Amino acid sequence: MLRTTALFALLLLLTAASCRKDKAEYGTLELQFKAYYDDQPLIMLQPYVYNDTLDVMFQRFNFYISNVEINSGQSVDPRQLIDIDFVDFDGVDNVAAADAGDLIQVEKVPTGAYDQLSIGLGVPADLNATQESDYPDSHPLGKESHYWTAWQSYIFTMIAGKVDTDKDGVFDDSSIGYHLGSDPTYRTVNLAHSFEIQKGQTTRITLAVDLHQIFKEGDGYMDIIAIPATHTIANLDQAIKAMDNFQQALHIE
Amino acid sequence: MTENRILIFFLLTGTFWLQACADDISPDPVGDLESIAYDPQPYEVPVPQGFPPLTVPADNPMTVDGVQLGRFLFYDPILSKDSTMSCFSCHLPQGGFTDNLSVSFGVEGLPGKRSAMSLENVAFYNNGLFWDGRAHTLEEQALKPVEDPLELNAPWEIVEARLRRHPDYPAMFRKAFGISDSGEITRDLAAKAIAQFERILVSSGTSKFDRKFLAKEIGIDFSEAEYNGFDMFFDIEGSPLPDAQCFHCHNTPLFTTNEYFNNGLQEAATLDDFPDPGRGAITGKKIDNGKMRAPSLRNVMLTAPYMHDGRFATIEEVLDFYNQGIHFADNLDENLLPPLGLTEQMKSDLIAFLKTMTDTTFVQNPAFSNPFHP
Structure with a gap:
């Protein structure tokens, strides 16, 4: 009788243990990225004031994010959610699209309270040592447009557009080609933010960046006529400045 | 006696008429291909060093017989309205799989809207096909030129009927896709086969x-x-x-x-x-x-x-x-x-x-x- 009871107790314990494993609870985290220019929604090919003498319009704004982690104050072990992904505003052609932003969903996030979000801007060194031909075309790092052969680096952030220097409303005077990349430009953004992941629910965090702030320099903005492009490592200092600004500009809305 | 002759004449005529129409109105024979072996062997596409890995859709795995069928279809004018043109007419190997014309001309002798694009490495085109990207996959792309009035201008229903009653194609579809009878030959399978052939058009790596x-x-x-x-x-x-x-x-x-x-x-x-x-x-x-x-x-x-x-x-x-x-x-x-x-x-x-x-x-x-x- 005692043996039978012990056997049942053991079975019960085993069942309970396996149930605990199966009953881990998950929710979904949705990262919504939005782009602005001087607090206005960023819309491609729309004119914006750059400074007193220049107007600009943009054609491309996109960037890699990596090593996205969440953490709670009590934990010493952050949970990595995304190794690499791509945020793209190139097709934003109206206010509604700008307001919708670019959504990245992470499923199967363990439920609980979190208070930190960490995002890498760019491609971390280990992945930047690879190249686009190492990946299938469906992979974020498989983009032929974002691997710079001459640099042997991914383009972490691509900002492209044109400039109107004579204020005639035609943006044919100069171009902007800020293709920011290479290991020294990789940046991490740590954001304090309390949020909760609930079972079966989607929690959204909206991250915003003001593109104009990426060009900040001193009390004004970078000289995009003197340095219209960062297409080579010769302009690495400018690329670092821009990525530093990006790091500061990304915030939770 | 005369009435009997007339009756026999009408019966014979009717039989011939029914037979002649059989291709169009009767269902295709069921299970007519089951005696043909279906033994798909994977086709390995040689990809040069420095190229990305080749992605093949899960619903259209590459097989030796699938590629072979696609190759025949690619070069066969059976896909055009008057059986005079094929995919090959605008995509010639010696022209890097273009036709070296400003714009291509279709079966009606009318000019197309744009120049024929090269098919070299289309297997790696991950962001739309055609100059405007209107087709998302090779399978989707392969369907379009057949019915385009400026290209092959043949309704797929007609092409499907031709393929079903062809002396060779039903067996080739059987070997490629394991279909049981000719009636299962569809435009989607034809497009899948053509897409399989197009996926092998990869650079040699010897430039x-x-x-x-x-x-x-x-x-x-x-x-x-x-x-x-x-x-x-x-x-x-x-x-x-x-x-x-x-x-x-x-x-x-x-x-x-x-x-x-x-x-x-x-x-x-x-x-x-x-x-x-x-x-x-x-x-x-x-x-x-x-x-x-x-x-x-x-x-x-x-x-x-x-x-x-x-x-x-x-x-x-x-x-x-x-x-x-x-x-x-x-x-x-x-x-x-x-x-x-x-x-x-x-x-x-x-x-x-x-x-x-x-x-x-x-x-x-x-x-x-x-x-x-x-």
């Missing part, structure tokens, strides 16, 4: 560029002109030569970024005024008007004339255009706004580099050739 830079073979030397062209094409760090801005749209290893650009070819007063809206007609976005898919420059010396409308007969004309013929528009690719400032020598050097991408092994590959005239 001078590939051997030197992708395979990194020892002893492959570039001439000074070739290296100068390479330098300007990729904007090599520290070079005194100008950036020819090529690689933004034509990056390695495919020499296309699979993206859409307004390269300044079309003159348009506003974004609404492009003669050919290209990508914009597909996305419905004004910012995409006038944009076209960046074509691959592999085998570019074999694929003249150039651009979506084939307006440039020679590669020299193309370089002259990029050097000083760009039309401005708000969505002009920003890299093309500043003048390139290429001298005649620089243009010549760029052409020397472009020639290093010529891959004669690819165009002469017997696996890609016309199976009806091997």
Whole structure:
């Protein structure tokens, strides 16, 4: 009788243990990225004031994010959610699209309270040592447009557009080609933010960046006529400045 | 007696008539292909060093018989209204799988809207096919030219009926897809087979560029002109030569970024005024008007004339255009706004580099050739 009871107790314990494993609870985290220019929604090919003498319009704004982690104050072990992904505003052609932003969903996030979000801007060194031909075309790092052969680096952030220097409303005077990349430009953004992941629910965090702030320099903005492009490592200092600004500009809305 | 003869005559006539119509009105025989072995063997596509991995859709795995069927269909005029044209008519191996015409002509003798694109490495085109990207997959793409009135102009129902009653194709479909009877031959299976064949149209990796830079073979030397062209094409760090801005749209290893650009070819007063809206007609976005898919420059010396409308007969004309013929528009690719400032020598050097991408092994590959005239 005692043996039978012990056997049942053991079975019960085993069942309970396996149930605990199966009953881990998950929710979904949705990262919504939005782009602005001087607090206005960023819309491609729309004119914006750059400074007193220049107007600009943009054609491309996109960037890699990596090593996205969440953490709670009590934990010493952050949970990595995304190794690499791509945020793209190139097709934003109206206010509604700008307001919708670019959504990245992470499923199967363990439920609980979190208070930190960490995002890498760019491609971390280990992945930047690879190249686009190492990946299938469906992979974020498989983009032929974002691997710079001459640099042997991914383009972490691509900002492209044109400039109107004579204020005639035609943006044919100069171009902007800020293709920011290479290991020294990789940046991490740590954001304090309390949020909760609930079972079966989607929690959204909206991250915003003001593109104009990426060009900040001193009390004004970078000289995009003197340095219209960062297409080579010769302009690495400018690329670092821009990525530093990006790091500061990304915030939770 | 006479009545009996008349009756027999009508019965015979009716029988012949019914038989003649059988192809059109009776269901295809059920299970008529089951006696043919179905033993699919995977087809391994050789991919050169430095190329990305080949992605094959899960619902259309590559098999030896699937590729073989696709090859026959690709070259067979059975897909056209009057059985005079095939995919091959506009995509000839010797032209880098183009027809070397400004625009192609279909079965009605009418000109198409755009120049036939090269099919080299289409297996890696991950961002839409055709100049405007209106097809998402090769399987979807293969369906369209058959019914296009400016191309093969044949209703798929007719083509399906032809394939079902063909002496050879039902068995080939059986071997490729395991169908049980001829009635299961559909346009979707035909498109899958053609897509399988098109996926094997991969560069050989034996062009001078590939051997030197992708395979990194020892002893492959570039001439000074070739290296100068390479330098300007990729904007090599520290070079005194100008950036020819090529690689933004034509990056390695495919020499296309699979993206859409307004390269300044079309003159348009506003974004609404492009003669050919290209990508914009597909996305419905004004910012995409006038944009076209960046074509691959592999085998570019074999694929003249150039651009979506084939307006440039020679590669020299193309370089002259990029050097000083760009039309401005708000969505002009920003890299093309500043003048390139290429001298005649620089243009010549760029052409020397472009020639290093010529891959004669690819165009002469017997696996890609016309199976009806091997």
